[in-house]
Amino acid sequence: MKEFSYRRATDVEGAVALLDADPGARFLGGGTNLVDLMKAGVESPERLVDIRELPLDGIEVTGDGGLRIGATVTNSDLAAHPEVRRRYAALSQAVLAGASGQLRNMATVGGNLLQRTRCGYFTDISSPCNKREPGSGCPAVEGEHRNAAILGASGHCVAVHPSDMGVALAAFDAVVSYRTQEGEGELALADFYLPVGDTPHRETALPPGALITAVTLPPAPVRSRYRKVRERASYAFAIGSVAAALDVRDGVVQDVRLAYGAVASRPWRARAAEAALLGAPAAAASFAAAADAELAAAVPLADNAYKVTLLRNLTIAVLTELQQEGTAR
Template sequence: MKEFAYQRATAVHDALESVAENNTKFLAGGTNLVDLMKRGVETPARLIDVRALPLNGISEARNGDLVIGATTTNSETAAHPEIRRRYPALSQAVLAGASGQLRNMATTAGNLLQRTRCAYFADLASACNKRVPGSGCAAVEGEHHNHAILGTSPSCVATNPSDMAVAMMLFDAVVRYETLTGKGEIPIARFFRPVGDTPNVETTLPTGALITSVTLPRRAEGRRSRYRKVRERASYAFANVSVAADLTVRLGKVREVRIALGGVASHPWRARIAEERLLGGPATPERFRAAAEAELAAATPLPHNGYKVPLARNLVQAVLTDLTRQE
């Protein structure tokens, strides 16, 4: 592991000034960054520890939005009564994402910014455009059974590993940040960049910005949501496919619906086509299946990950059908 300097920040402005120096990164829980440093994938010369900054906790804004601080741990988020009551899919996603030990360390901002778990990204001997732009993508011709089927490009077929981000996408979360020139916010629908020709640039967060919180817009009372994840073992593993869904049915018709997919793209995938197909129509398993098929029509699977297409279709149908039974 390469030698690095360490500094604990006590004020947001000080942290921002420090990270402006070359090859400096923020450190919170470190559950992803430190692993990558051990492998030599990340080689920062300096780490700025932000855990002591006043960015922790969950509170309700005057307008009813819920604000989750950037350094709030995943355990705190999953257990919070208002998250469990108003945004149950988020609590379920966080609980599905990692063991209790990791949830006790991992933070909200760190979870959103975690890097792909593609084996070629973590292997310095392999070609990876995320790690070394222009070097190629070894996964295209190599081991890719758990790689992306939607929104890919010849430059990269890696998936985003975050469970939490899928639920955040479902609920139209807003990421708030601060830079040396002021504060800003990014709707999560625009937070993750399409993979394109620059897969190494993963978000639209400005250079040197520090995420300060994530806001969940207020939800009507009684709304139901669900997160379901298919993985290769019952213990903690990254998703083959996951689905977060929010559904309101009245008189047998779909009045409101949101669907987000994980494990299928380089970012959490909002299923807008499926949502449009379902809105106003009958809430039946057949309709759910047809809507999922319409969403997945754009899938471009590789030779060994085509199973994700029927898996995603069936999972969407199952989760939405489950939600209708709760109405």
């Protein structure tokens, strides 16, 4: 780790001013990803601005019945919050499916959105990686890529976004609020992550020096669920996950939200599947057809075609569970 200076910010304006849009400076939240990457040599900031004491740790119900979640709310507080559990169960479940109790106590909402891929080539600085070192190449395409992307990737990078929380936030149409020295701004989560293309090192549309201040969720169907598959039963990153919310009336899908995790460089909103489902009978055949509509765009590599089957099966299973849950109530 290289030496760095450290300052604590106590208000949002001050934090943004301290960072001063300096490319050699980083905001320090829970540190669960940043400190890890600094030890690995992937990140070498010259300055850290600690934002853990900013007054951004609240969760409030908005006027339209949605939620506004402060950027420094910890994963644990988010998952345990009664309004999150009541209105956005999939978000609570997604957070609880991620990391460990210790990490969830440290990690923050803003940091979660900004966490970097866990691709083994990215985290090993002796390896080429276009995301870490633009132009150096992507060894994963021909190498180890069992957990690489099947959607929206490019020959320049096939890494997946590791977040569980983000998958639920994508399904719930989250909007990210931020602050820069110029003032406040907003980005829909759908626009938050940039396409991979030939610039995998450019990950988000946040302006330079921006501090994420909050994530806002509009109202959503009350029945929602998150399912995650991984290579051990807990404390592992996803190899495939689904966040879904479903509203069915008279056997017909009225509203549906569907997002996939561990399939792309960002939490993947399954718009094609949603379009196929709206107005369709809430039945296994529709769920399968919807998954197929989404996954038709999948471009698997030599060793990760299983993800297409996995996501198809997960989609059907989760939507079926939601539908049965609705029938039972």
